[in-house]
Amino acid sequence: MADAKGFGRPTKQQRMDALRRRAAAAMPDWRIEPLDGKIVITASDGPDVDFVATLRDEANLDNRDFLVCLPEEHFFLIDQYNKLSKRFRELTSEASSRSAPDDESATSRGQxxxxxxxxxxxxxxxxxxxxxxxxxxxxxxxxxxxxxxxxxxxxxxxxxxxxxxxxxxxxxxxxxxxxxxxxxxx
Incomplete structure (x- = not known):
């Protein structure tokens, strides 16, 4: 992934934008299912089902768990980030909308x-x-x-x-x- 000039590391905002794009493009329903003696990861959107990956028996259990949980955690983190960003914008907007007192008496009283x-x-x-x-x-x-x-x-x-x-x-x-x-x- 390149930065705004086409090279180097992307900015944090560019990375978040890319995460959002990938989440929006992916099918929303992810599952782990047995199929022919194997465990497969599927993604679906209504009747359309995509077989995304087959988990190998010899793969480390922690690595398998990490892979299986990625889609749900990806969507969760984007949702949390969006909520936090919205709240941050609200708070900074409130702070900037405050203005100095009209009369100098508040300042002269030490406020x-x-x-x-x-x-x-x-x-x-x-x-x-x-x-x-x-x-x-x-x-x-x-x-x-x-x-x-x-x-x-x-x-x-x-x-x-x-x-x-x-x-x-x-x-x-x-x-x-x-x-x-x-x-x-x-």
Whole structure:
């Protein structure tokens, strides 16, 4: 399998897309059946039956079990991945739809704005840290180096500026958007 340019390893998203394509193209009903003294694996879709494999008696039992369970586990994992992806998109959408308070009284009372809080939370996220390291060459060895790198990238001296400076807020929103795109391409 090749990457988007036609060579090298595929991205994680390309691999998931390929798994989905294979699952969609395969017959949905897989069974283990005895036939002429042998054990065969069949796939069917209504009246159409395809004899996929014959299990050899001398094959290791664990390997036979692995092969027999693959179709069901393949469909299960794709379903779980789809559910998790949907929930992740919902959560990231909720986080990005929050906006800074309209009045500065919340910030002046010591409450952290949504953007500043989200920035702090994302800086602790392992996937975000990898994004910072790979895409922006930010040192992720300590929490302080991560915070310094993000502040430099956003051209702010404090995360609190994300709630008081509209330009800083726009830079943060764009930065988070690029992180989301990067996550989809993993």
């Amino acid at each position: 952290v704005s949504t953007r500043a809080r989200d920035c702090g939370i994302l800086c602790g996220d392992k996937a975000f840290q990898k994004f910072l390291e790979i895409e922006h060459s930010i040192d992720i060895s300590t929490a302080a180096s991560i915070a310094d790198g993000v502040r430099r990238k956003l051209s702010v001296e404090s995360r609190a500026e994300l709630s008081t400076d509209p330009e800083a807020a726009a830079r943060w929103d764009k930065f988070v958007g690029s992180f989301r795109l990067w996550m989809r391409g993993m």
